[in-house]
Amino acid sequence: MKRTAEIDRSTSETRIHLKLTIDGTGLSAIRTTVPFLDHMLHLFARHGLFDLTVEAQGDIDIDFHHTVEDIGIVLGEAFRQALGDKKGIVRYGTARIPMDETLADVTVDLSGRPYLVYNVDLPKVKVGEFDAELAREFFQAFANNCGCNLHLNLLYGENVHHIIEACFKGFGRSLDSATRQDARLHGVMSTKGVL
Template identity: 50%
Template sequence: MKVPIVKAGERPRAYIISRKTKETEISLNLSLDGGEVKVSTGIGFFDHMLTALAFYGGFGLELTAKGDLHVDGHHTVEDVGIVLGQAISQALGDRKGVCRFASAYIPMDEALCFTALDLSNRPFLVFDAAMPQERIGDYDACLTEEFMRALAVNSGMTLHMKALYGNNAHHITEALFKSLGVALKHAVKVEGDGVVSTKGVL
């Protein structure tokens, strides 16, 4: 990944992490300020969603995951959420100057989805998105909530997501990932040099 040029005295907002368990092996290179996007998890639809998330978030993301897909995709999807969340948290550092709050509505055909988030260091997930179909290719639609929970907990993000309507699980899921990317793009922007909190710390 080509890391963006950083001025003298500035901290690059990037993080490289790997995680290996008996169920998954994951390597991830994240830059909050842009770069190449290359994703390979063994689950085609999940690759598509992560690529969309990074693209609309303006992130550089190189991710390789090998998991026990002979069981199902649960461990792979959840563990990617864990690792990506940890990388986001580390790349944010002390979170000084970041906008912190952001939200986005994203339509996709008949579906409309909403994300609101706070990079608060107080992890919480509210997920309200019924999936009309159980499967999207080789991806279990219920795993979107598992990914978002792992991401929120490990990044220190308060995350609220809602599908207002929709009758196609593919469209709903893609709108959720895209709305998360758009919201994150704004939330991680640096617009000052102080912590956006009345407490003085996040």
């Protein structure tokens, strides 16, 4: 069974079309009108080996907040939908990613319970035109809509671009691990019998 999802979401602030294949090869086609987010989503797809298409338009004349957050919402919904009942998945994934002077840990639990721990202390600066604080908004929206525990911990780092990039790469790799199927598992990885 292919683990895929395709979602269209339109609001008064954004229009998003997203297509996801969990068991992909890292191919991506990303056009969000937020160049730095495009870059991060390409990295996420490549390092998670997900096939990902995102086309988005938003009220970027105001700022990037709605577009970034809504893409996080839709990506979270897509993973939740593509994973279905989560039978046979490993459930947990962790990645520790270096990026030059930066080291970040990202851990995910596809538990069905949304929770974000974001120990990534960034200054209120821009990377290009992207407000660094929007990275947190993206991850919060994803966790809420995927229904996962998502922990991002910056061990150290100085360059804000490197820090956010390490987080997105770790996000991809940890989700790749958590979504892997293990033939030894019958049902879900929970003593409750449901995730």
